Amino acid sequence: MTTTLPPISTLIGPQAPPSLPQIPYQRWAYNNPPKDPTHRFTHKTVLVTGSNTGLGFEAALKFARLDAAHLILAVRTPTKGEAAKQRIIAATNYPEKRITVLKLDQNSFVSVNEFLVNLEKLLGAERGLDVVVLNAGIAAPRYKVNAETGWEEALQVNVLGTAMVGMGVMRFLKRASAARGKGELGQLTLTGSVGHMYVKREDFRGLLEAKDGGLLEVVSSKEFFGVEKSYCAIKVLTMYVMRGLMDCARRENGELGVWVNVVCPGFCVTELGREFPWYFVWMTRMMHWYCGRTAEQGGRSLVSATLLGEEGHGGYWVNDGLAR
Numbered sequence: 345m346t347t348t349l350p351p352i353s354t355l356i357g358p359q360a361p362p363s364l365p366q367i368p369y370q371r372w373a374y375n376n377p378p379k380d381p382t383h384r385f386t387h388k389t390v391l392v393t394g395s396n397t398g399l400g401f402e403a404a405l406k407f408a409r410l411d412a413a414h415l416i417l418a419v420r421t422p423t424k425g426e427a428a429k430q431r432i433i434a435a436t437n438y439p440e441k442r443i444t445v446l447k448l449d450q451n452s453f454v455s456v457n458e459f460l461v462n463l464e465k466l467l468g469a470e471r472g473l474d475v476v477v478l479n480a481g482i483a484a485p486r487y488k489v490n491a492e493t494g495w496e497e498a499l500q501v502n503v504l505g506t507a508m509v510g511m512g513v514m515r516f517l518k519r520a521s522a523a524r525g526k527g528e529l530g531q532l533t534l535t536g537s538v539g540h541m542y543v544k545r546e547d548f549r550g551l552l553e554a555k556d557g558g559l560l561e562v563v564s565s566k567e568f569f570g571v572e573k574s575y576c577a578i579k580v581l582t583m584y585v586m587r588g589l590m591d592c593a594r595r596e597n598g599e600l601g602v603w604v605n606v607v608c609p610g611f612c613v614t615e616l617g618r619e620f621p622w623y624f625v626w627m628t629r630m631m632h633w634y635c636g637r638t639a640e641q642g643g644r645s646l647v648s649a650t651l652l653g654e655e656g657h658g659g660y661w662v663n664d665g666l667a668r
């Protein structure tokens with residue numbers, strides 16, 4: 345298959361020693377930040393969700409620096425998206441007409457639908473999307489049910505909202521792949537976390553039986569909720585979303601039309617814990633001081649994950665290494 349992507353060997357970095365406990369692992373990751381990708385995105389249309397701040401913003405800034413033809417910032421609050429757009433322009437001289445801000449609130453399926461309609465209108469005559477990074481997410485500080493959908497809020501935003509956006513953008517990614525002909529496919533990357541490996545079978549004991557085996561119902565329930573436990577379970581579900589999107593990535597004739605993968609940026613200093621109670625904020629600050637990568641360093645992984653091509657399909661990209 346001919347592609348313009350860099351050889352994956354140029355993206356791979358040093359790997360963490362096997363079986364490190366959680367804190368020494370994070371410290372190793374802090375001391376070994378990911379490589380900053382230099383491959384250009386010229387002629388490519390790139391969409392990043394949750395791109396007004398944190399990892400999504402840093403990734404969007406890099407895509408602009410790397411000459412993406414059109415950058416779409418999908419954000420919950422358009423004014424924050426406009427401010428991010430101006431920061432990107434100020435930092436890179438990126439032409440204003442090549443950035444579009446679109447509203448997307450993953451708390452609401454209605455908003456996701458409206459976003460997809462607006463995206464269709466925007467792309468209109470264009471050939472579609474080349475790269476999509478589904479990054480928007482929250483860490484829920486307390487148990488809260490979404491009034492519109494009835495699901496626990498973080499599950500709604502990080503898993504269900506993300507899955508719906510992913511299914512919705514597939515056709516635009518396939519359209520761009522088809523326009524390129526045989527060769528490079530569109531790329532969809534989901535922001536996951538190493539936290540998916542910390543989930544324990546015991547966390548679900550008794551609950552799955554009580555909910556007739558419904559994993560979503562268990563993770564959405566008050567009995568299951570715990571700040572860290574729920575976040576990690578949600579990142580397991582992100583891996584399932586990748587699996588589902590890999591099915592959606594096939595064309596009617598069964599051929600693959602889009603590459604899909606998951607990236608973990610490592611533990612990074614962002615606004616993720618902004619609504620945590622004070623004791624959690626202090627704990628997080630200490631952890632940030634000891635082993636927090638910068639958001640810019642985390643953003644590197646979001647961008648390099650989109651360069652993995654066929655080898656990265658169905659994979660999990662972390663610390664410049666690919667796991668399955």
Ligand SMILES: NC(=O)c1ccc[n+]([C@@H]2O[C@H](COP(=O)([O-])OP(=O)(O)OC[C@H]3O[C@@H](n4cnc5c(N)ncnc54)[C@H](OP(=O)(O)O)[C@@H]3O)[C@@H](O)[C@H]2O)c1
Pocket residue numbers: 393394395396397398399400419420421424448449450451479480481482501502535536537538608609610611612613614615616617
């Ligand atoms: N930071 C880490 O250490 C770390 C590690 C592994 C994975 N991650 C993952 O990385 C992703 C980005 O997190 P971050 O650390 O960059 O956090 P962040 O600074 O809080 O950024 C989160 C982004 O998601 C957006 N968002 C939140 N709720 C949304 C909704 N309902 N609809 C649409 N967008 C929404 C936020 O928009 P607003 O600003 O408008 O709220 C913001 O742009 C998340 O999926 C997170 O789980 C983070």
